[in-house]
Amino acid sequence: MENTNASHHILKALRSGSERTQREVYEANRDKFLNFAKRYALSEEDVIDVYQDAYIIFYNNIVSGKLEVLTSSISTYLFSIGKNLIMDRLRKQKRQLKTNDYTHLVQDETSDLSALDLEPEALSEEQELLRTHFGTLGKKCQEILTLFYYRGFTISEILEFSDYNSENVIKSQKSRCLKTLRELIKSNTI
Amino acid sequence: MNKDDLLYKYFSNSLTLKETQTFNELLEQDAAFKAQFEFEKNLKSAIKETESRKLKARLKEVEQDLANTTIKPGKTRFNYQMFAVAASIVVFLGWFGYNTLFGLNYNRLYQDNYKTYPNTVYSITRGDANNSLERAAFVAYEAEDYKQAVATFKEIEQTNKASYISFYMGQTYLELENLEAAKTMFEKVIETEKDFVPEAHWYLALTYLKLKNKTQAKVQLNTLVNTYTYNKEKALEILDRLD
Structure with missing residues (x-):
């Protein structure tokens, strides 16, 4: 569908972290999503919140490499992810659906959703602790670890992207950052 | 290959099949390796959450922006503004380009403004038994068979x-594209001082544009603007460009 050059460029730009593209794609699909979500008994505020969460999940699938090629339009992915989130929310609110659920129509269009993460990940206690301490690391550490663990950059890609001099410097910097993080956690637990 | 390299390759998705085997074996047998792996995996989730929260904050700002640039919440003024800006840039660049690089482009002006006048005088209905010349002429005109139309009009x-x-x-x-003949016809209409006089001024102006006669085009447009309301805006726009 959107599996054209244009969508290839969009994916590439999103994966590399372009905030401009992030915003453009968000805005381009916003009205469609709000319209799609109208059939559910959610307030507009909730729907926008869901749209943002769906967008983040979609985005994370691109960054993690789980979504490498679009086989449907971006909005179809957002609808499918959003539908799950809406169901969760409605279940929590113990409300009935306003009308029939038409979203199976949407799901049929998207063949490879099974490979994707559709839900936000709930952090374990340990992960939550890591998140807190990660935020106290120096900027350079946060950057290098984010590039490696989140964006999936290889060391040589990080070298291209940053102002480090060699791969070895990056490797030892990364090890040092991990060590610092360990120590921070140790000194703060128990 | 040492354990650090294996972990590195795992997180950059580049383990070979054989390395994956070694990796899995180590996970089962080497507690320290497993602990290190769990630590990094948890860190990955923690960073993902950190980035997700940052993105969420950015998206909230986008929503704020959208609400601020929109009169009624949630709708399209933003797009209109973008469109207006884009359109004026295109018009400006287009016009600027033509004027500076090629001088006035008469053909372009003509084409931008020329639209065949629809048949508003003779209603052709299906099964109409009237076989008059007039009907034949307008049928040809509407069918865009202009050669046939002109022959029939001549007879009429x-x-x-x-x-x-x-x-x-x-x-x-x-x-x-018989411009001289067209000119004569529109001048005839204007002389009659009856129906279609403002329209005739407009089309006469366009005819002059096509003939690259700026002075005469301006005369016709000025007459139109000063006396009639038909296509006044468009006429003013062209006059502006001609100056």
């Missing part, structure tokens, strides 16, 4: 001197 003209016949003949000549 012998007996019917009404201004609308001249006007539609002028249209037909314009379509056929």
